[in-house]
Amino acid sequence: MAEKTPRSHHDLLDELAAHRAKIEAGGGEKRVDIQHRKGKLTARERLTLLLDSGSFQEVDAYITHRHSDFGMAEKRHPGDSVITGFGKIHGRRVCVYAQDFTVLGGSFSEVQGQKVAKIMDMAMDAGVPVIGLNDSVGARIQEGVYSLAAYAELFWRNTQASGVIPQISVMLGPCAGGSVYSPGLTDFVLMTRGTSHMFITGPEVIKTVTREEVDLETLGGAMTHSAVSGVAHFTADDEPATLELTRKLLSYLPSNNAEPAPAVEPTDPAWRTDESLNTIIPTDPGTAYDMRDVIRTVADKDSFLEVHEHFAENAIVGFARLHGQVVGIVAQQPLVLAGVIDIDASDKMARFIRFCDAFNIPLITFVDSPGFLPGVNQEHSGIIRHGAKIVYAYSEATVPKLTVVTRKAYGGAYIVMASKYIRTDMVYAWPTAEIAVMGAEGAVSILHRKSPAQDAEGAEQREKLVAEFQEKFSKPYAAAASGHVDDVIAPAETRSKLIAALELLRDKQVSSPPKKHGNIPL
Numbered sequence: 001m002a003e004k005t006p007r008s009h010h011d012l013l014d015e016l017a018a019h020r021a022k023i024e025a026g027g028g029e030k031r032v033d034i035q036h037r038k039g040k041l042t043a044r045e046r047l048t049l050l051l052d053s054g055s056f057q058e059v060d061a062y063i064t065h066r067h068s069d070f071g072m073a074e075k076r077h078p079g080d081s082v083i084t085g086f087g088k089i090h091g092r093r094v095c096v097y098a099q100d101f102t103v104l105g106g107s108f109s110e111v112q113g114q115k116v117a118k119i120m121d122m123a124m125d126a127g128v129p130v131i132g133l134n135d136s137v138g139a140r141i142q143e144g145v146y147s148l149a150a151y152a153e154l155f156w157r158n159t160q161a162s163g164v165i166p167q168i169s170v171m172l173g174p175c176a177g178g179s180v181y182s183p184g185l186t187d188f189v190l191m192t193r194g195t196s197h198m199f200i201t202g203p204e205v206i207k208t209v210t211r212e213e214v215d216l217e218t219l220g221g222a223m224t225h226s227a228v229s230g231v232a233h234f235t236a237d238d239e240p241a242t243l244e245l246t247r248k249l250l251s252y253l254p255s256n257n258a259e260p261a262p263a264v265e266p267t268d269p270a271w272r273t274d275e276s277l278n279t280i281i282p283t284d285p286g287t288a289y290d291m292r293d294v295i296r297t298v299a300d301k302d303s304f305l306e307v308h309e310h311f312a313e314n315a316i317v318g319f320a321r322l323h324g325q326v327v328g329i330v331a332q333q334p335l336v337l338a339g340v341i342d343i344d345a346s347d348k349m350a351r352f353i354r355f356c357d358a359f360n361i362p363l364i365t366f367v368d369s370p371g372f373l374p375g376v377n378q379e380h381s382g383i384i385r386h387g388a389k390i391v392y393a394y395s396e397a398t399v400p401k402l403t404v405v406t407r408k409a410y411g412g413a414y415i416v417m418a419s420k421y422i423r424t425d426m427v428y429a430w431p432t433a434e435i436a437v438m439g440a441e442g443a444v445s446i447l448h449r450k451s452p453a454q455d456a457e458g459a460e461q462r463e464k465l466v467a468e469f470q471e472k473f474s475k476p477y478a479a480a481a482s483g484h485v486d487d488v489i490a491p492a493e494t495r496s497k498l499i500a501a502l503e504l505l506r507d508k509q510v511s512s513p514p515k516k517h518g519n520i521p522l
């Protein structure tokens with residue numbers, strides 16, 4: 001019998017290289033071409049753009065599925081339908097997974113579930129964010145309950161990781177069923193215009209069940225989810241821009257809930273004043289202004305990153321920096337519906353407040369709101385339980401909380417928007433602040449409903465009453481005199497006031513009553 005020749009190191013490395021080539025081929029040239037023709041990148045190309053150059057370390061590249069029914073024995077690809085691993089973004093560690101649409105449509109299989117679970121467990125152990133690049137048709141039909149169970153594992157892990165490490169979902173293809181539920185559980189969802197879609201059931205199923213006819217873009221395109229459903233927090237024009245935005249978002253987030261958010265060397269002076277703020281509020285209380293101008297002027301130059309820009313535009317939320325430190329901004333937008341608070345605005349603000357609180361990001365609130373939106377539709381759709389989320393979220397938040405009342409803080413809007421006694425550390429008011437149960441006109445109408453002041457001949461008397469209310473409540477001094485407002489400040493000095501207060505509160509410690517968890521109205 002011929003003696004077995006020992007293999008050379010060279011042969012062994014060649015064998016490894018052949019394996020690597022097979023792994024990197026994904027679902028094969030034909031499917032990669034289709035992916036490119038659809039304007040989409042491959043999972044590996046996406047990872048290259050997302051991560052710092054050369055930092056990606058792959059895990060579980062050889063694993064294959066173990067199913068053989070429905071022709072699955074011939075459909076084994078090393079690594080299956082997802083690439084998992086870890087790497088760096090701006091030098092900071094992250095765990096990642098990228099679904100490979102060229103392998104069985106990126107369908108969620110038993111082994112995709114195992115791989116994603118392992119990388120999420122590593123992210124939790126290491127205390128680093130996890131980023132999912134999603135491009136998947138949903139549960140792998142051929143694997144039946146194995147696929148469904150794998151999804152259940154993922155959803156459980158998303159829930160366990162919530163509030164411990166930031167979880168980001170980047171949507172880069174037609175994502176259906178379970179492949180949208182996991183993103184729905186994560187902190188931030190980014191979508192690519194034109195090529196990413198999210199839906200529980202697609203147009204065909206909808207047509208069968210409800211007879212509604214709808215195209216993919218209208219049903220679950222990027223603008224639908226960023227402007228209508230609120231599922232998506234960010235959109236970008238193409239995949240490179242979406243991945244670049246993901247890198248930018250991460251620069252505001254701490255790696256885990258025990259770390260502060262990453263600070264940068266301040267380049268904008270802390271004591272910078274801006275005289276334009278002194279005249280930004282129109283003298284006519286019915287005229288609007290752009291609250292974004294206020295935020296951008298107060299925050300470090302070019303530091304404002306708006307979240308949920310197109311959803312519930314009557315509210316504004318986003319990250320910014322003050323003297324290099326990350327802060328969460330929550331505000332009304334007087335340009336849209338006069339900054340009134342409705343159901344969508346409530347959900348948008350409450351969720352953002354809770355993210356910031358979970359991840360040690362101080363909250364800065366700018367208030368200009370006439371109150372909650374009146375109307376049968378809002379009442380019947382549950383404005384009571386939705387609006388309650390804002391006050392719940394602010395009340396349970398223990399991070400430093402600072403409020404600036406720029407103009408109207410009427411009724412419920414005054415209370416819920418981080419007022420003093422829901423434990424806001426400092427409440428500042430601009431001289432233009434109006435803190436009252438409601439506007440002067442409304443107050444006179446209610447209090448003097450039956451008096452001649454309502455008649456045409458009572459116009460003069462009514463004017464006098466309105467002026468009396470305005471004198472008392474359309475200025476912040478009554479609220480300041482009773483301690484409901486900590487200081488009345490010149491708008492130009494808002495930045496330095498906020499920075500000084502944040503510095504004081506940097507190590508703020510607050511204890512909450514022991515409980516398993518609260519029961520936020522959902």
Ligand code: HXC
Nearest residue numbers: 104105107137138139140141142174176177178179181202
């Ligand atoms: C396995 C699937 C698949 C599935 C599609 N494929 N759906 N493989 N399981 N669920 C395969 C296709 O046969 C094809 O294989 C490849 O994936 C790409 O699919 P295409 O249809 O060619 O892609 P495209 O034209 O881009 O259309 C994408 C799509 C469509 C719109 C998503 O594939 C589709 O509607 N799929 C069904 C989606 C769905 O209902 N998923 C189950 C959800 S239920 P080849 O070999 O040709 O490349 C679920 C359970 C959990 O997820 C629910 C929790 C809420």
